[in-house]
Amino acid sequence: MQLSRFTDYSLRVLFYVAMNPDRLATLSEIAHFYDISLEHLRKVVHALGKSGHLETYRGKKGGIRLALEPEAINLGALIAQTEGTSPLVDCHRSPCRLASNCSLQSVLAEAQRAFFDSLSQYTLADLLSNQPMRERLIAVEEL
The missing domain is CATH 1.10.10.10 (Winged helix-like DNA-binding domain superfamily/Winged helix DNA-binding domain)
Structure with missing residues (x-):
């Protein structure tokens, strides 16, 4: 990222x-x-x-x-505001044949939450x- x-x-x-x-x-x-x-x-x-x-x-x-x-x-709030919190991969916007069986989106969402959670610890x-x-x-x- x-x-x-x-x-x-x-x-x-x-x-x-x-x-x-x-x-x-x-x-x-x-x-x-x-x-x-x-x-x-x-x-x-x-x-x-x-x-x-x-x-x-x-x-x-x-x-x-x-x-x-x-x-x-708060850095997490500021960066979420300037970057946005849209999913890193949006499988529904550009349909993918694997969307119903793929775990990539959930793994990336977890990583994104961890990123913002980490930044939110700092001012x-x-x-x-x-x-x-x-x-x-x-x-x-x-x-």
């Missing part, structure tokens, strides 16, 4: 703004820091704002910041406890 670019960028945005809680971060500075597309970030930030993870402010003095404490952002705060990562994100202000 591979996470989408959308999920990757969602996590990066949350890391960045969580480590800079005393100010509003801008899309352009986040795009510059990670060297990623501003247009992709717009979509990501819009979705994170709609989901209640970010507060967004428009205008010349605008920017973004976390709407929740890092301890309240954004847990990831930010990595000191080298914190130092790199805090050094942003020096750029």
